[in-house]
Amino acid sequence: MSRLRRVPGRDPRAGFRAEGRDCTTSVPQGLLKAARKSGQLNLSGRNLSEVPQCVWRINVDIPEEANQNLSFSSTERWWEQTDLTKLIISNNKLQSLTDDLRLLPALTVLDIHDNQLTSLPSAIKDLENLQKLNVSHNKLKMLPEEIAYLKNLKGLYLQHNELTCIPEGFEQLSNLEDLDLSSNCLSIVPASFSSLLSLIRLNLSSNQLKSLPAEISRMKKLKHLDCNSNLLETIPPELAGMESLELLYLRRNKLRFLPEFPSCRLLKELHVGENQIEMLGAEHLKHLNSILVLDLRDNKLKSVPDEITLLQSLERLDLSNNDISSLPCSLGNLHLKFLALEGNPLRTIRREIINKGTQEVLKYLRSKIKDDGPNQSGSVAETAMTLPSESRVNIHAIVALKILDYSDKQATLIPDEVFDAIKNNIITSVNFSKNYFCFRIVELKEMVSDVNLSFNKLSSISLELCMLQKLTFLDLRNNFLNSLPEEMKLLIRLQTINLSFNRFKMLPEVLYCISTLETILISNNQVGSVDAQKMRMMENLTTLDLQNNDLLQIPPELGNCVNLRNLLLDGNPFRVPRAAILMKGTAAILEYLRDRIPT
Template identity: 55%
Template sequence: MSRFKRPNKTDSLAGFREVQTEPAVPYGLLKAARKSGQLNLSGRGLTEVPQNVYRLNIDPPEEAQQSVSFGESDRWWEQSDLTKLLLSSNQLTELSDDIKLLPGLTTLDLHDNQLSSLPSAVGELQELQQLRLSHNQLKTLPVEVCTLKSLRSLTLQQNLLESLPEELGNLENLTELDLSNNNLKCLPSSLGDLTCLQKLSLCHNKLSCLPDSLARLRNVKLLDCSNNQLTDVPSSLSEMPVLEQLYLRHNKLRLFPKLASPVLKELYVGNNQIEQLETEQLACLTAISLLELRDNKIKSLPEQITLMNTLTRLDLTNNDVSTLPASLSLLPNLKVLLLEGNPLRGIRRDLLTKGTNELLKYLRGRIKEEPESVDEGNTAMTLPSQAKVNVHNIKTLKSLTYSEKQVSEIPDEVFDAAADQVVTTVNFSRNQLTSVPSRLVELQSSVSDINLGFNRLSCCSPEICKLLQLVHIDFGNNQLSDLPPELKNLTKLRSITLNYNRFKSFPEVLYQIMSLETVLLGNNQVGGVDPSRLQKLVHLSTLDLSNNDLLSIPPELGLCTSLRCLSLEGNPFRTPRAAIVAKGTDALLEYLRSRIPT
């Protein structure tokens, strides 16, 4: 066997050691980027950007140095300029000045790195429309960023910013600005010059005041100032003409903000130190739908709370409320009233646990109904056959209610009682209805809210689609598996409740109702959704798909940026993981966007 022995000085692994290490960016990826104009280097563990990436559009490729004939698809001299460069989730600590060698970039994604500064050369990227810098260690924003006149989206959340340059107001085309989770103590007054801005997030900073210049933000619909140190809110915010959602949670407010805002729909002021609600302040909120006041020190509600007749949800959890005004039950659209954690007197605890409907019914019972005037003579209101109908509700609340009767049909006298009356709300819930009452059509000129929940409906009659004023429909807890295509005619419909039915797919017609803001489809058997069609529902802010049969979540769902509440728990998908779903809607949408293949 001795003839097989090798000399001791020979290295048996030498052949392996001579193999060159694979480049940080595979050549094939660079070649593809020359054709597509897009390069995705996310999650590659890069500590620096390779030089051949910066010089992608300058240096000829390796094969150009050799005697190679090029096919029509491989003409490198006809390459596309790089427009999209994704470098997220790496370990970059700095960005070279050579970034200026890519002047055609429209998207630059650097989120989730270790950048502590940016080069001034970034100011030469004048075509840039999206700049993603979240989850880094930036302490300052170079003034050169403020020269990027084409910039539409700037995300800077989760950095170490303590101040912003006054030149920020030069970003005249900016529509989205996220400054959350930084160390900002004040804001530049030029912020009010960002007149194209639609969404502004300032939460989780150290702001003690807001500049009056915010009033000039004429296109901002959502303003989030939660988790700061605000002691006051400037009344000038009332001048923001399209502001619909205002978040002021977790601040140091002692007074309810004075906001005479004509379009504000949602106001969140939970976790402050508010002690009192004034009638004048509430009366100014003429379009308010959701009011969150939880975890404050409120002791009572004014009797004139009935002035907020658009209110659908009122959260008073964990306050010091001891009594409730009976007038609370006269709010015509109130659907959810949360009162846990209050020292209420005179209301049994078991009544609170029965839900909003029972509580409002109890409060209505404390209101003394005025007797019918004898001058009205022999009207339909006085017929004995109509004694079972709550005439008071029809006349004062414009509400036709016939619920919890366990009937299979709504008696004709119920509709007769509403004849010649303006009825806006119909509640036929908790009965045994198997079809939509045909006489509902008689109310088509006025009814805007219908509750047919907790019945036995197996199909929805197209007749309901003639109620063109409908804004809210509740079909929850029925046996529906489809909706009529005529539903698309309801151009004012904002919310539809379909929880606890038998839908196996997202109802096709809902993709065609552009006015939808809320779709509740939990506890069905839905197996999938079309994110590209959901994106067209530009007003959709709440989508509940919990407890369905979704085996996978399409990453493109993350592009539905109008969503403020997306519920996916209780589905059998494996990704995203439950921990990501639990972080909330914003984190979930960001995760889904990061998974979109380029």
């Protein structure tokens, strides 16, 4: 009978005491009874100022119902029921925990985040089976040395406390895989951290670190390192030897140089925005073979090297708020899904092109490569055709770039001559932005993959659009739309849709049905809710921009959308997550939401 096995330091007669009366109001008997069967007890958000004795003694005392019933069915044999393995007492008002904690030696999960704890009891060492300990959002000033006894601990969450140092022996947590020390008062990371050889994720953001120990490179399994919002001026060159590193966050520090990463072959995301980096050279880029996201915003870069084309896997590049005056045309050969250039004194590319978005910028840069090529000849008269409407169509763009650009004409319809101009040519991209017409596009249904209908004052979408089965990119921003037709689910290749600056009050239901979607941009609308359960089924979705909407609350279940790399929520009236969480980025937001999912 595992329930009655002897626990060191307790009265052997304790098992025959009746449960204390302190539980009758704070913890319903039915909840305790269910916990004895499931091994799990959730007391989150019950306004508790202390943990009732009956909780500590749930596997020690005879349950009250046993004193009232002398015959037991198979489901009521309390002496055969399981020990408590998971205890959640988060979101309460606990200021301390007693040594009675040792009465629950079978615990594998202890979650006490969002309380007012200033310390942990030394009895924590008796929880030898503990695998996950969440003490985040408390007031801990130090950790007990006894925490080193938790040899089976895999996840330790200490973010948002007041820790100034790490206790000796901490490196003995040899099975630790996930460690969050963010938002504390740490000024030093001990070199002994290098002994945490099982560590996969390490979050040190929002501390007061001026340096990292070179020994950190010994963590050969580390995949995710977050050092955002510290005082780092340099990064130890040994960091480049971390072969398993996939995500590295160094935002909001004092870095003046971008580190080189010759051994980080698996690095997928590098975030070094909001530093003081002045130069980006080939030596900084040549080893980033697997990089998907490169964040260089808010630095002092003056140029981008041609070697940027070495980053053939790059999907997101943020260069906003630097001192860049020109871009290499070769940048257009990258397969970027997102390129941010705002806040740069660019002279070689017109503002109106930048405002049209990533794909337009890339097409423009590609066109400049061709225009500057050795075989380029002909005058404007040979590369443009004058139509009866006195509008011009760029034949060179049609033939060489497969682009039909009939934008900014303020037209109410597209002349037939425009479609005559593209006969016998394959068109993959259409730009009809800044007009006033209900578009006509059915002639292109067999080939077009990229459509721009922004700034058209559209109040509805023609079903013609739903016939474009090769469509991958759709720009509908700055219109008067408040709904999308259900027939859009036929767009089985759509990857990116831009619905910003419209009149949507909810995320269009049809979007949940388009499984290929990777990017949804729906900022600056009136969206009041999202269906987190349906969104979780969108396995390809990596970017969701919900900025400047009317979201009063963010569903915690959104935290389960683990494929999201970019979740933008600024400018909404919700109270949680707090601004400090939003500033830490998508991974921190998702973790915060997951921690608040009711169990």
